[in-house]
Amino acid sequence: xxxxxxxxxxxxxxxxxxxxxxxxxxxxxxxxxxxxxxxxxxxxxxxxxxxxxxxxxxxxxxxxxxxxxxxxxxxxxxxxxxxxxxxxxxxxxxxxxxxxxxxxxx
Numbered sequence: 001x002x003x004x005x006x007x008x009x010x011x012x013x014x015x016x017x018x019x020x021x022x023x024x025x026x027x028x029x030x031x032x033x034x035x036x037x038x039x040x041x042x043x044x045x046x047x048x049x050x051x052x053x054x055x056x057x058x059x060x061x062x063x064x065x066x067x068x069x070x071x072x073x074x075x076x077x078x079x080x081x082x083x084x085x086x087x088x089x090x091x092x093x094x095x096x097x098x099x100x101x102x103x104x105x106x
Contacts, residue, residue, distance in 0.1 A: 005095035011055025012045040012062075 006014075016038050023034030041059040043066055046057025 006055075008049045008052055008055050008058050010046050012041065012048060013057050015055055015059050016041050016045075037063055 004023070019034065019041065020038045023031055023038060026034055040063040043060035045058065048055075049058060052058040052061065
């Protein structure tokens with residue numbers, strides 16, 4: 001016979017799946033923030049398996065750990081910040097004009 005209950009890890013996966021679906025419906029900055037919360041919740045799912053019986057508790061605990069770690073990080077100097085590739089996309093460079101060959105087309 002198989003298990004009659006799901007694991008905490010599987011529960012966290014289900015919860016974060018629902019959170020991710022909702023996050024994708026949000027506009028701009030809210031979507032980015034919500035997707036970060038989803039990633040934070042997933043980060044410690046395996047460790048939560050040992051300590052919690054409630055998947056939501058494990059997900060929230062993981063997010064809280066990651067928020068505190070972000071809060072405790074010293075801010076990066078303005079010139080040292082890596083640009084967000086999704087926000088700062090440079091337009092595709094235009095191709096170099098091909099120089100005309102002498103004597104062609106005469």
